[in-house]
Amino acid sequence: MLSTNLKYLRKQQNLTQVQLAEKLEIKRSLIGAYEEGRAEPKLATLVKMAQVFGLSVDELINPDLPNAQKAGGANRQPNVKVLSITVDNQDRENIELVPYKASAGYLNGYADPEFMEELPKFRLPMIQAPGTYRAFEIKGDSMLPIPSGTVIVGRYVERWQDVKDGTPCIVVSLQEGIVFKRIYQQKQETLRLHSDNPSYEPYEVGFEDIVELWEAKAYISTTFPMAEISLDKLTALVLDLQQEMKKIKSK
Incomplete structure (x- = not known):
């Protein structure tokens, strides 16, 4: 007791x-x-x-x-397993959205039913796999090309050691708050967090500081990516530019 x-x-x-x-x-x-x-x-x-x-x-x-x-034993993994969820009128779990402005409050209210009830909720029919899902709005450029303001939909992870290295995850920790990173397991009871943007250095977070882990399964963004230029097209553009430069010099 x-x-x-x-x-x-x-x-x-x-x-x-x-x-x-x-x-x-x-x-x-x-x-x-x-x-x-x-x-x-x-x-x-x-x-x-x-x-x-x-x-x-x-x-x-x-x-x-x-x-x-x-x-x-002393090396067990201290996952927090109690989640507060909401359901629709058909008793199906909602996907709660944690806007960036609510990130600080989420650290104190993630297990509070009243706090969760106040968050925006939605459903995504294309997500059929079992599990509990939550959505988080991210800020910053550390995970470019996924832009700031994107909403990441994650599935709750109960056993952190089952997540493969390099998996993009939402990490909720007492040390860093809510961050979107690729995670790598470490032997000393820590997770190593990597950004896709090489300008940001990796860092480690101890298991004792981690509150929740959500494996990224989808993202929603109002920013559309730029079309990629193929090597052939890029070569053609360079040749055209060289021809134009020659014409200018010959005048």
């Missing part, structure tokens, strides 16, 4: 009730109440607890957490 697990985890990390309360931004008396089973934390506090201890909410409320941790 949560009261036992919370006390166990706090002692595992050598935290006092005061120190844990500061990390959770709540009163110390609440920690005592939670550990004694006299009160239950709100969902937002529960999610923050899971993040502090590097667990999913499911694992945090596991009735036999000490034994589960011993069995799982």
Whole structure:
């Protein structure tokens, strides 16, 4: 139960009730109440607890957490597995859109049903594969040729280690917020994030900082790409330009 697990985890990390309360931004008396089973934390506090201890909410409320941790070992991957979703009048999951302006709020409200209910929602009939999907508006030029303002539709990833290297993903992390990158697995419990724009250097994010991972499955953009010029056409243009330059010089 949560009261036992919370006390166990706090002692595992050598935290006092005061120190844990500061990390959770709540009163110390609440920690005592939670550990004694006299009160239950709100969902937002529960999610923050899971993040502090590097667990999913499911694992945090596991009735036999000490034994589960011993069995799982120290190198298990701490994925957050609880999602707040919305459904339409036919009980089908919506695709919630997280506009760029709502990115900061999403880090605090991704597990809050009320926050999710306020986001714009839509469906894409062409996406038939099972799973939970969410859409994020991206900003910046780090993933060119996909332009700033594009909406990336991603499928929620429960097991990060199953994602192949080089897969484009939306990464939601405490360190960087919401970013769109290609991810590569690292041995030291980190993901290495790469931009398609070579002007940006790769960097690493630790598993403990990652809140969610969404594998990119589609994108929506109001900017149309420029038509590519074939090598033959480019050669012809260069020859025409050279001919024009010769004519100008001969005059």
